[in-house]
Amino acid sequence: MRISAVKITAAAAVASALVLSACGSDDSAADMTVTSVATETDTTTTTPSTTTSTSTSTSTTTEAAAEKLNSDNVQLKDAYFKAAVKDDGHTALFGVFENDTDQPLNIVGFTSTIDAGMNQLHEVVNGVMKEKEGGFVVEPGQDYELKPGADHMMVMKLNQDVKAGDTFDVTVEFADGQTVEYTNIPVREIASGAENYGDDSHADHAGHEGHEGHDHDKEAH
Template sequence: MKLTIKNSVVGSIVVVGALALAACSPANENDSTETATEATTTTATSTTSTTTATDAAADAPLTLTDGFVRATVEGTPMTAIFGTLTNTTDEEISLTGFEASVDAAAYEIHEVVDGVMREKEGGLTIAAGDTHELAPGQDHLMLMGLEAPVEAGDTVDITLILGDGTEIELDPVPVRTIAAGDESYGEDGELMGNTGMDSMDHSAQ
């Protein structure tokens, strides 16, 4: 009787040991390794995609750093894009236009001359390796005749168009509110309060 019990215990131990051995077998190790490898590969692929997009933007002949779109003010269907343009090449570059992912009647490059804001004929020319600031009261990109408000917290996709026809898609540009004194437009489009003057004509002529 004791022998029978001992044999049963030994048999149980053998069965449990066999199951444990099976769980640790190379086949199961391979399954676990394959799962971990798949997860790692997925993460690596996602990271690579993000890095590739960022690298592509950084390698463009013309880049925009610290860029932002000013949130629109109620009743004013226009706004501007600011930031620093950098010519990353060893040749002069001309920025002749741009497009954006918001519906607008016109996308224009503007300048301020003698207190008057107007469309800049011929666009912007940036020397090799040089930068060009887009700022309130200075050169900037203008969105005019907006069909809907552009609100803080949103992002806008912008494509720069160069004189040779090259199109550069920028990373999404954030929309944010800036102080009223920095940039404020009147009902007719005149600029108010960003150069110490009460108002400035915003006509294209």
């Protein structure tokens, strides 16, 4: 009888060990499953973070490409207004724009401190003066000259005399919305032969006919 008891006890111990072993295996499998899920979660979390970083980098590059315009990198050289009296009805700005940036610049309008009713960008084609459609485009590293008988900035509907020795300021507007101010531009007398704006200039501007209906008319400020 003692021998039988010992055998039964031993068998019970073995059975118990097998049960514990089986439980241990289930726990390990559970742990592996949890680890696998955690790994997949970490991978999913990492992906949006990488995308955000790329977007920020692109935004920074775009901002860096947009150069701030000023009177140093867009110079206006040898600028002057033509002397005129109020009864003349108009005067004009001449000079040379110099683009020291690495991008083309589109001048689309301007204002000045001359007391006048209208400002326009003009060209003279075959002796006829008209508005310059699309404005003036100054290529990178290039000059753009404004001169009598060619492209110029016309100030119309004068409310004051513009006398030699006076100075005025001009604010130039670019297509991207930026503006650049040029100060103390002198007024000069020029020879009568050099003041030709085109064959129709005196007829058109005496009464300001043929210009006021244009979409690009600029009321002076």
